[in-house]
Amino acid sequence: MTATPAAPTPLPPLGETARARLRTALASERLFFEPGDCLPYAYDNSRRVAIPQAVALPVGEDEVVALVRACRELRLPLTVRGRGTNTTGATVPIAGGVVVSLERMNRILAISPGDRMIECEAGTTNGDVQRAAAAHGLFWAPDPTSAEYSSVGGNLACGAGGPRAVKYGTARENVLGLTFVTGTGQVVRSGCHTTKGVVGYDLTRLLVGSEGTLGLITRATLKLLPRPAEIRTLRAAYSDVAGAIAAVTRVMGQPAAPCALEFFDGDAVALAQAWRDCGIPPGTGALLLIDVDGDGAGLDADADAISRAASGTGLIELRRAASRAESEDLWAARKALSPSLRKLAPRKINEDVVVPVTRLPELVAGLGALSHEHGLRIVSFGHAGNGNLHVNLLADPADPAQVAAIETCLHAVFRLVLRLDGTLSGEHGVGLDKRDFVDWEIPAPALALMHQLKGVFDPDGILNPGKTLPVSRPR
């Protein structure tokens, strides 16, 4: 979020004693100490950078345990990392220490199509899981934009979602069990191999979204779902935001669930049109892009039901993609939005706030007012079926007034979201970017419990320190 973080104070290289201790945990060819070797593990997609003092590439759980034990003895921070695709700084090792990258723990351990279950090491990419599942007509629900190269462990640790979450849920709803290593080096197996199970406390969901601060997820048992044979894409253009959001409410209020329900505000529509002529009718003030999946006659019936629900006041055009190619065209505009925006304004803040669906009109109106007040362009689009909007604050880096306004405006956006009963993150997580705003949302007693839980899982505070929870411990 903060686009110009203070450059981190460079940390001194690790001493020979520490290096020697780490070498007892891991073969030296998979342990890096040179800043040049460590640099690729210094950043994520947040544009923050902090070079770790060491990087470790374990190939098995026993090595992860040995690394945690070594770091604990050395009181050395340990930041676990999947592929570093997160946008919040969650994997940037601001406190130095060791980055443990699980990229070489990428084996699929078991797949049982009849049980709709796959078990894999945490470093397996989401894409590899999807390919293994697809061979049996199955898929794993989380579909972040980074799916092709982000890891299952990272998806779980950050609580990844994606457009499909509106029908199939996020990481939280699509994991059965985990293996993780706590800050004391204990290997913990949680959850089960079945879709139901209520024995013991739910450690699995506690780890989901904890961003490597409670444990290093090393292995996951994932719930797979049958892959529908076809997807149909609908595009509904409305004269204004109110019409589009009323349509979202109607679509979500009937049983045929869309598998994506994406919203574009007027500015996002204009950007999409500017990127490539998509034939969006003039006068479009807001647009919905809707995917419906299913098989044969059931799919037709669902698409009809959703089309009916999308129709109403303010609808200008409802278009059903005639072919796969046309559907991909419609989506290309959606996927190009984020890079288009960055090109337009390199000083861009992309938030993923959520409000209850019925509050979306107030959110969009409030954003309009804030844009006006702060003299900043704000473009919003995203997963409207979940009330999860990606709100983009754009500043011209050449205009110091805009650059100065962006942080103030962002705070006002957060206050607006919370006033509307919303949450500050739907799927990107907290990391560093939202850490200092967490106590705007979470009341002190809940936050105090979270700090105590952190103390249970990681008594020495070595796991990804400074992330996820506000730093000053509430009393």
Added chain:
Amino acid sequence: MTATPAAPTPLPPLGETARARLRTALASERLFFEPGDCLPYAYDNSRRVAIPQAVALPVGEDEVVALVRACRELRLPLTVRGRGTNTTGATVPIAGGVVVSLERMNRILAISPGDRMIECEAGTTNGDVQRAAAAHGLFWAPDPTSAEYSSVGGNLACGAGGPRAVKYGTARENVLGLTFVTGTGQVVRSGCHTTKGVVGYDLTRLLVGSEGTLGLITRATLKLLPRPAEIRTLRAAYSDVAGAIAAVTRVMGQPAAPCALEFFDGDAVALAQAWRDCGIPPGTGALLLIDVDGDGAGLDADADAISRAASGTGLIELRRAASRAESEDLWAARKALSPSLRKLAPRKINEDVVVPVTRLPELVAGLGALSHEHGLRIVSFGHAGNGNLHVNLLADPADPAQVAAIETCLHAVFRLVLRLDGTLSGEHGVGLDKRDFVDWEIPAPALALMHQLKGVFDPDGILNPGKTLPVSRPR
């Protein structure tokens, strides 16, 4: 589970000091001390009995907090109770102290159909939630047999499921946020009002299934779903268990999800037929009862897809209920199974074990072998789509050999389930009945963490002591 528990040592009445302290928390007309008044709160559906030393009926969160603080000062156990419909002894106050019944905290606080969300006090019955939701064409997914009179708080605290879980998930997947009171009397708000949210650790899911040992849930924000217009019932009779289970795997392997997929073994079929002639064809060795919900053409298409998937080796008859009345007839046999069994064998143990769906044939075969080995009749039926079977061990109370065998046989059933990668409870929970078997399933490191979490939420161990976790604290 243990059908003849040792009678609890009667506890002495509370002294006047303790009574006076409790009266500072609650008006005396909602505070009972006389054993006769306390008796209705002494048992649940597990057939265990332990008369509490006091019963409190708070009407608001402030009173719950005052009660917890009083109990903490007095070091008095506190067992929270919804309607006491659970089957595991989870609400039987074995350690004495105060039963806090939330039956008078039963207000629906808000319903927002456009957000598919309802907020209610924990003592609201599932049935009242369903009625309020139905007025807007919505429903709440958990549908335990006790739905009409069990409470939302109890459903959440026990992780309730029901037949519909196969399509819509259990309590865990259908709660957005909670308010709960910890063992120190802190009021904690967790979760959010939206279907996505990854800020902070997931305290909400940690409370789900914790059976009142981590906190007293006082309020819940529930996720509602659009209610399909119609339900169709299919009944598929197979010559043997293998054929029926293969069909379960096929049905679960295609995208049209049934909203119930219930299995009857051969004995259960015979019982259903004996209860009332349901026209099940002779030679039926296993049966599936399948509900499909939806609207119009989509429903027809789904029912067709599921019928095709249910067809295959071993199928004797596939019958589609022609009317609502016929569908209710088919289900009446399913719902009568449990009482029929109890009538047949008052000494009945009903388990709700789960195994991965593909292991069901091994489970059913293993149960057959155990039945033979221990000279006990075992009847199984239940939610096959989740691999969640209700395994009923029947003993003739007049036969001491059978009575003696039942406990040994049960242990063997548990070992079998765990060997098949299963879990000891899918939806009934642990309570007292399975408490001493939890460490058969959950490895020591996970259990140690759970004990530590208990210590965080309830440092003095006053909340529902002796439940959910094995009593001897692992080191």
